[in-house]
Amino acid sequence: MKRILILAFLFAECTGLFAEIRVGVARKVITPETPIWLSGYASRKEPSTEILQDIWAKAIVIEENQKSRIIIVTTDIIGLSHEVSEDVAKRVIEKYGIDRSQLLLSSSHTHSGPVIWPSLIDMFELSTSDIQAIVAYSRKLADAVIDVIDTAMNNLKPMQLFIGHGSVDFAKSRREFTEKGVVIGVNPDGPVDHDVPVLKVITPDGRLQAVLFGYACHNTTLSINQVNGDYAGFAQAEIEKSNPGVVAMFMAGCGSDQNPQPRGAVEMAIQHGKSLADAVQNVLTGEMHPVRPPIRTCFTTTDLDFLPFDPEKYMKEIMSNDQYRQRRAKLLLEAYDKGWDIDRLKYPVQAVRFNNDFTIVALSGEVVVDYSLSVKKIYPGENLFVAGYCTEVQCYIPTQRILKEGGYEPENSMIYYGLPGPFKENVESKVLNAISFVMKHTRAKR
Numbered sequence: 001m002k003r004i005l006i007l008a009f010l011f012a013e014c015t016g017l018f019a020e021i022r023v024g025v026a027r028k029v030i031t032p033e034t035p036i037w038l039s040g041y042a043s044r045k046e047p048s049t050e051i052l053q054d055i056w057a058k059a060i061v062i063e064e065n066q067k068s069r070i071i072i073v074t075t076d077i078i079g080l081s082h083e084v085s086e087d088v089a090k091r092v093i094e095k096y097g098i099d100r101s102q103l104l105l106s107s108s109h110t111h112s113g114p115v116i117w118p119s120l121i122d123m124f125e126l127s128t129s130d131i132q133a134i135v136a137y138s139r140k141l142a143d144a145v146i147d148v149i150d151t152a153m154n155n156l157k158p159m160q161l162f163i164g165h166g167s168v169d170f171a172k173s174r175r176e177f178t179e180k181g182v183v184i185g186v187n188p189d190g191p192v193d194h195d196v197p198v199l200k201v202i203t204p205d206g207r208l209q210a211v212l213f214g215y216a217c218h219n220t221t222l223s224i225n226q227v228n229g230d231y232a233g234f235a236q237a238e239i240e241k242s243n244p245g246v247v248a249m250f251m252a253g254c255g256s257d258q259n260p261q262p263r264g265a266v267e268m269a270i271q272h273g274k275s276l277a278d279a280v281q282n283v284l285t286g287e288m289h290p291v292r293p294p295i296r297t298c299f300t301t302t303d304l305d306f307l308p309f310d311p312e313k314y315m316k317e318i319m320s321n322d323q324y325r326q327r328r329a330k331l332l333l334e335a336y337d338k339g340w341d342i343d344r345l346k347y348p349v350q351a352v353r354f355n356n357d358f359t360i361v362a363l364s365g366e367v368v369v370d371y372s373l374s375v376k377k378i379y380p381g382e383n384l385f386v387a388g389y390c391t392e393v394q395c396y397i398p399t400q401r402i403l404k405e406g407g408y409e410p411e412n413s414m415i416y417y418g419l420p421g422p423f424k425e426n427v428e429s430k431v432l433n434a435i436s437f438v439m440k441h442t443r444a445k446r
């Protein structure tokens with residue numbers, strides 16, 4: 001009798017905590033095979049022909065059952081365009097019958113990865129063959145993401161999940177206040193979020209299989225014209241080297257107003273990658289907390305409003321000497337003449353909640369660090385990671401504070417994104433309302 005009770009207890013422990021989760025992981029190289037323009041810096045003048053490091057698409061499927069399931073994809077690229085993101089989502093939804101909220105697509109925002117069609121193309125002088133290469137790569141990227149999801153889906157096995165947090169401090173606020181206004185520099189007093197969330201996947205007998213980790217910092221140590229994943233790529237490679245057979249996946253946090261310091265040399269990117277990998281490794285060997293089902297997911301969109309469109313402003317820009325302003329003005333005036341709706345932007349927001357153990361808030365675009373800090377304040381009892389660069393990267397997402405201060409993030413960056421920024425002041429409340437919606441709809445019954 002006593003023995004039966006012990007067995008029953010063990011079984012309950014097992015089913016109660018772990019047995020119901022199955023996980024599949026996979027990775028695939030997405031390094032371009034032909035010369036291609038790298039995205040992120042207007043200063044580049046030609047396609048890249050050199051590879052410093054392979055870049056990857058990686059997928060993890062975590063499920064309790066078909067309804068309680070999430071597919072998370074990470075990619076070492078600048079960001080998925082709306083077009084590529086929609087294409088992938090449509091194909092995955094059709095194939096696996098999932099809800100849109102059960103697919104989380106993200107990018108590391110490396111500035112040493114290919115241009116993704118048609119994002120930020122106005123940054124560069126592209127020939128017809130350059131455009132063909134970019135379009136072909138973007139198609140291949142979508143296929144690679146589908147492929148890597150398929151492999152992960154075919155690889156589902158019982159696993160256990162744990163969450164922990166570490167920290168590393170190479171991210172610094174880059175919004176420097178000068179007499180000429182806010183410029184991109186270093187602001188040692190600016191807000192930062194040095195949290196390193198670590199989700200660990202192990203087999204029931206304790207072998208590490210996968211690690212999903214994040215950090216809120218622009219992936220911009222390097223501006224060389226060679227393909228690489230920057231600090232996030234080096235961090236993933238370092239973790240995979242120290243743990244053979246393990247898939248390490250990086251998700252960018254809300255670090256669009258943060259830069260790694262120091263920056264500019266390959267050794268620095270490797271060093272930042274190592275610091276981040278060390279922080280992850282410390283968490284892996286320390287005490288971590290179980291992450292349990294159910295997995296609840298929610299995906300919504302909200303409209304973010306631009307200031308009212310002023311055609312005269314763009315008539316002036318089209319006559320200016322600034323080629324980037326000219327290109328944007330041409331694009332916007334054409335859209336305006338066609339009567340297209342250019343006053344607002346559809347903004348996706350998603351939440352993935354594992355019971356009451358861990359929640360990922362997945363925001364699209366280049367989100368400033370204020371959002372991460374304020375969401376954690378709004379939900380003090382939650383174990384949270386607020387990710388940026390998810391779903392698609394359409395532009396920077398400022399807060400009211402940053403809109404008022406001005407500078408690259410709320411204003412000038414819009415030129416390269418071909419958008420009529422800046423946003424109206426209510427951008428922050430719109431984003432926070434959408435976050436509140438997805439948090440509410442994923443809340444587990446206690």
Ligand SMILES: [Zn+2]
Binds near residue numbers: 109218256366
């Ligand atoms: Zn950026």
